[in-house]
Amino acid sequence: MNEISGRIWLFGDDVNTDVIHPPAFYSLDPDKVRRGLFHGYDPKIQQEIRPGDVLVAGRNFGCGSSRETSVRAIKLNHVGAVLAVDFARIFFRNATNNGLPCLTFTRQEDLLSLRQGQHVTVNLEDATLVTEDGVRIPLDQPGAFVRRIWAAGGLLSLLPNGSDAAR
Amino acid sequence: MAGRTISDKVIDAHSADDDGTAAYRLVRVDAVLGHDATTALLIDDFERRGLTIWDRDRVLLTNDHFSPPSTIEYADISNKFLRFARDNQVTNLMLDRGICHQLLVEHRLCQPGGLVVGADSHTVMGGGIGTCATGMGATDILFTLVTGTTWLRRPETIAVRFHGELPPTSSGRDIVLELLRLLGESGAQYRCLEFHDESRPKLSQDDRFAVANMAVELGAKFGVFVPDEVTADYCVRRDGELLATPVLPDADAVYERVLDIDLSALDARIARPYSPGNVVPVSEVESVSISTAFLGSCSSGRLEDIRDAAEEVAGRAVHPAVRFIVIPASVEVFKQALRAGYVETLTDAGATFNHSSCGACGGIDKGVLGADDVCVSTSNRNFRGRMGHWDSRTYLASARTVARAALLGRIGPDLYRNEGAR
Ligand code: SF4
Numbered sequence: 001m002n003e004i005s006g007r008i009w010l011f012g013d014d015v016n017t018d019v020i021h022p023p024a025f026y027s028l029d030p031d032k033v034r035r036g037l038f039h040g041y042d043p044k045i046q047q048e049i050r051p052g053d054v055l056v057a058g059r060n061f062g063c064g065s066s067r068e069t070s071v072r073a074i075k076l077n078h079v080g081a082v083l084a085v086d087f088a089r090i091f092f093r094n095a096t097n098n099g100l101p102c103l104t105f106t107r108q109e110d111l112l113s114l115r116q117g118q119h120v121t122v123n124l125e126d127a128t129l130v131t132e133d134g135v136r137i138p139l140d141q142p143g144a145f146v147r148r149i150w151a152a153g154g155l156l157s158l159l160p161n162g163s164d165a166a167r
Numbered sequence: 168m169a170g171r172t173i174s175d176k177v178i179d180a181h182s183a184d185d186d187g188t189a190a191y192r193l194v195r196v197d198a199v200l201g202h203d204a205t206t207a208l209l210i211d212d213f214e215r216r217g218l219t220i221w222d223r224d225r226v227l228l229t230n231d232h233f234s235p236p237s238t239i240e241y242a243d244i245s246n247k248f249l250r251f252a253r254d255n256q257v258t259n260l261m262l263d264r265g266i267c268h269q270l271l272v273e274h275r276l277c278q279p280g281g282l283v284v285g286a287d288s289h290t291v292m293g294g295g296i297g298t299c300a301t302g303m304g305a306t307d308i309l310f311t312l313v314t315g316t317t318w319l320r321r322p323e324t325i326a327v328r329f330h331g332e333l334p335p336t337s338s339g340r341d342i343v344l345e346l347l348r349l350l351g352e353s354g355a356q357y358r359c360l361e362f363h364d365e366s367r368p369k370l371s372q373d374d375r376f377a378v379a380n381m382a383v384e385l386g387a388k389f390g391v392f393v394p395d396e397v398t399a400d401y402c403v404r405r406d407g408e409l410l411a412t413p414v415l416p417d418a419d420a421v422y423e424r425v426l427d428i429d430l431s432a433l434d435a436r437i438a439r440p441y442s443p444g445n446v447v448p449v450s451e452v453e454s455v456s457i458s459t460a461f462l463g464s465c466s467s468g469r470l471e472d473i474r475d476a477a478e479e480v481a482g483r484a485v486h487p488a489v490r491f492i493v494i495p496a497s498v499e500v501f502k503q504a505l506r507a508g509y510v511e512t513l514t515d516a517g518a519t520f521n522h523s524s525c526g527a528c529g530g531i532d533k534g535v536l537g538a539d540d541v542c543v544s545t546s547n548r549n550f551r552g553r554m555g556h557w558d559s560r561t562y563l564a565s566a567r568t569v570a571r572a573a574l575l576g577r578i579g580p581d582l583y584r585n586e587g588a589r
Binding site: 014016018019022023024026027028029040041059060063064065066067068069071072086088089090093094097098143145154155156158159160 | 190191204205207208212216218240244247286287288302303304305306307309310313314318352353356357386388442444529530531548550551552553557
């Protein structure tokens with residue numbers, strides 16, 4: 001999953017978990033969880049999102065609840081990555097633990113140059129975003145710890161009896 | 168060595184690795200908290216991998232989101248959760264006893280200087296008695312349930328010092344809403360908020376829980392009060408004796424920032440839709456008719472909140488256009504409110520008591536809002552769609568403000584005018 005390629009879905013600041021996934025769609029049924037993505041905000045998004053698409057947002061993406069259904073809903077719709085100025089703490093952990101790459105912009109102002117629907121490629125290896133116009137935008141390197149979880153395919157693979165024992 | 172803050176000391180004391188400089192530390196936890204809605208999400212993975220709980224005495228599980236369940240789907244989730252807890256012989260499984268965060272601080276597993284993680288963002292509330300407690304998602308919690316450890320990044324600390332005397336009509340809710348007004352929804356992101364209570368008289372324990380609970384609305388990892396005599400009183404009343412040695416910050420602790428708040432000037436605050444950071448003084452809020460008043464949630468719903476509301480409505484009647492729902496944060500709080508006569512006073516005025524649980528706070532259980540509903544609530548989030556319909560509107564305020572609005576049928580800048588005449 002080193003290269004992710006899809007269209008941009010653009011969001012603002014402080015997008016909270018109840019907007020990402022309304023409580024009414026909380027369920028253990030994956031299909032119900034999947035359908036809830038951004039349902040209150042704009043029900044059309046979920047139907048139009050395609051595998052590999054990228055969510056792009058401003059500050060504090062994912063603030064609010066710890067319910068992992070918000071991350072599950074994003075993953076069940078096969079979103080490839082989330083890019084933001086920064087992330088709320090619990091959301092970042094949940095996404096990372098479930099192998100959903102979350103990356104931050106090295107230069108905050110680069111966000112302003114991105115357009116809704118634009119085709120982009122995210123390269124996780126060197127943490128860059130390349131737009132369809134060939135513009136290269138640097139992202140912050142996620143650090144060794146996060147890369148280790150990504151490489152293992154999620155936190156649970158680091159359990160003592162998982163495939164890549166922690167210690 | 169530079170002076171250390173409370174969270175520095177608690178993380179050091181719980182470290183399970185020897186690299187004090189690493190960005191992420193492996194730490195041992197003292198307790199794990201979980202509820203039906205989030206714990207249910209980890210059960211399949213847990214069982215598929217044939218895992219076991221590292222220490223079943225250090226786990227507190229409760230059903231609070233579906234308590235009792237209102238739909239067949241929730242009943243099935245609830246049963247799955249209860250079966251998991253019983254199969255794994257979790258010592259502290261609490262059935263229908265109240266909201267998990269309140270049950271945690273009523274339990275001796277939560278101690279000053281301790282480190283607790285929970286499968287819910289408001290686990291930070293343990294900070295009200297000096298515990299470094301924080302919320303995580305289901306996958307993190309599964310990892311901790313199995314290993315007794317987790318990874319933490321050392322947070323920078325912002326010290327918040329309270330001075331002066333809180334006006335009698337203000338409470339911890341108004342304090343934390345003021346902090347949200349000053350700092351915004353990401354003002355303490357990844358940080359530890361360390362609260363120093365230098366006010367006189369000191370803030371009550373219930374006020375402290377209200378402040379610590381909403382530290383996460385500011386983005387904080389921990390929201391921890393420096394333990395003092397109020398903490399010690401609480402712990403002794405709860406445990407019969409002081410079980411833990413309180414952890415205090417060094418006099419030369421290094422803070423990212425120090426914020427001084429004069430409480431004597433703090434009148435009632437209210438957060439307008441759709442952000443807990445959208446705060447104004449009640450004296451500046453627009454006049455809006457309400458259909459729902461909600462006193463409950465882990466953020467409030469404690470004895471002093473119910474007392475304040477009872478004081479306001481005594482001998483009066485809730486406005487006929489308003490549904491006023493009260494949910495004590497735990498069955499223990501409910502019993503205290505019964506003994507004190509508050510339940511009768513509120514019921515006489517027209518309020519409805521629901522069973523101790525999350526209720527409509529998370530938009531799941533009884534009392535959810537319809538499209539036209541306008542609610543004034545003591546809960547901690549007024550995100551769009553959280554309490555029900557996407558078009559419903561929620562204002563966040565103190566129990567006293569909620570009660571006054573329930574009587575008047577609206578909020579408005581005059582809720583606290585003519586204070587002397589009341
Ligand atoms: S009362 Fe509300 S904020 Fe607290 S745990 Fe329940 S749903 Fe979450």
